[in-house]
Amino acid sequence: MQIFQDPYQIQQELRALKCAGKRIGLIPTMGNLHRGHLSLFKLARKHCDVLVGSIFVNPMQFGANEDLDKYPRTLTNDVKKLQSIKVDYLFTPTNEIIYPLGTKINTSVEVNRLTKRLCGESRPQHFKGVATVVNILFNILMPDVVVFGKKDYQQYLILSAMVKDLFLPIEIIAGEIIREDNGLAMSSRNKFLTEQEKDKAAALRQIISDCGNEICSGNKNFMQLKKQAIASLKEQSFKVDYFDICNAINLEDATANDKQILIACAAWMGQPRLLDNLEITLN
Numbered sequence: 001m002q003i004f005q006d007p008y009q010i011q012q013e014l015r016a017l018k019c020a021g022k023r024i025g026l027i028p029t030m031g032n033l034h035r036g037h038l039s040l041f042k043l044a045r046k047h048c049d050v051l052v053g054s055i056f057v058n059p060m061q062f063g064a065n066e067d068l069d070k071y072p073r074t075l076t077n078d079v080k081k082l083q084s085i086k087v088d089y090l091f092t093p094t095n096e097i098i099y100p101l102g103t104k105i106n107t108s109v110e111v112n113r114l115t116k117r118l119c120g121e122s123r124p125q126h127f128k129g130v131a132t133v134v135n136i137l138f139n140i141l142m143p144d145v146v147v148f149g150k151k152d153y154q155q156y157l158i159l160s161a162m163v164k165d166l167f168l169p170i171e172i173i174a175g176e177i178i179r180e181d182n183g184l185a186m187s188s189r190n191k192f193l194t195e196q197e198k199d200k201a202a203a204l205r206q207i208i209s210d211c212g213n214e215i216c217s218g219n220k221n222f223m224q225l226k227k228q229a230i231a232s233l234k235e236q237s238f239k240v241d242y243f244d245i246c247n248a249i250n251l252e253d254a255t256a257n258d259k260q261i262l263i264a265c266a267a268w269m270g271q272p273r274l275l276d277n278l279e280i281t282l283n
């Protein structure tokens with residue numbers, strides 16, 4: 001695996017490969033890689049000739065009181081993991097490379113729909129930071145195909161919308177959520193959970209899936225289901241950011257006629273804010 005910090009050098013390499021007819025696949029990450037990330041690389045491998053990863057903890061997507069400084073940075077281990085699955089290129093830029101003007105960025109990218117609800121409500125600048133950095137990475141690395149994880153389902157929808165709206169010549173593929181043995185969705189932030197909290201955090205998946213079973217068996221009283229789920233989460237010592245039952249395409253509140261539904265939740269267990277979701281298709 002070749003590792004580049006310099007955007008122009010990696011771009012030159014990838015441009016030559018593209019000119020030779022190779023299809024470039026990209027997985028953007030913030031590092032501290034786990035099996036969830038690696039599953040995206042393995043999926044991308046089936047859709048491309050040259051597999052590229054990026055590791056960049058993007059300051060623009062963190063709010064003032066969020067965990068930017070504490071975010072786990074484990075580059076040496078990450079490199080070993082990517083080498084073991086035969087990733088071809090890794091791009092690891094610095095803040096100065098991506099944001100030469102620091103916080104006084106000249107250009108940003110804002111997706112107007114899909115960004116206001118769910119995570120967008122408590123993290124109002126977050127998706128602007130994500131859309132901007134992903135655009136920068138796309139422009140440097142020129143991928144033909146990009147895989148995002150459904151663990152961040154809203155992010156996947158927003159970035160798919162961005163690619164469509166801006167006519168970016170990129171295919172977006174979604175990877176399924178990879179979980180710990182107890183059902184907890186894998187996340188770089190899980191390392192902030194104590195062993196006891198990790199056990200308790202498994203309830204998040206269970207409560208979402210109980211709610212999903214209710215909906216599948218015909219219960220459309222979404223307000224009531226939401227209230228019930230929030231109460232159960234609190235009982236299990238979660239601090240709830242949101243628990244929503246929405247239309248999986250536009251993220252508006254689900255209605256009785258919706259066939260594709262997303263149950264999405266963000267909740268703190270101790271220090272970390274955990275995300276999980278479940279897609280449901282009704283007949």
Ligand code: AMP
Pocket residue numbers: 028029030031035036037039040147148149150151152175176177178179185186187188
């Ligand atoms: P991050 O490093 O958290 O920015 O995540 C990079 C990519 O990995 C995003 O597309 C995430 O949705 C995806 N991802 C993170 N955790 C998981 C997981 N448990 N299963 C599948 N994809 C994941």
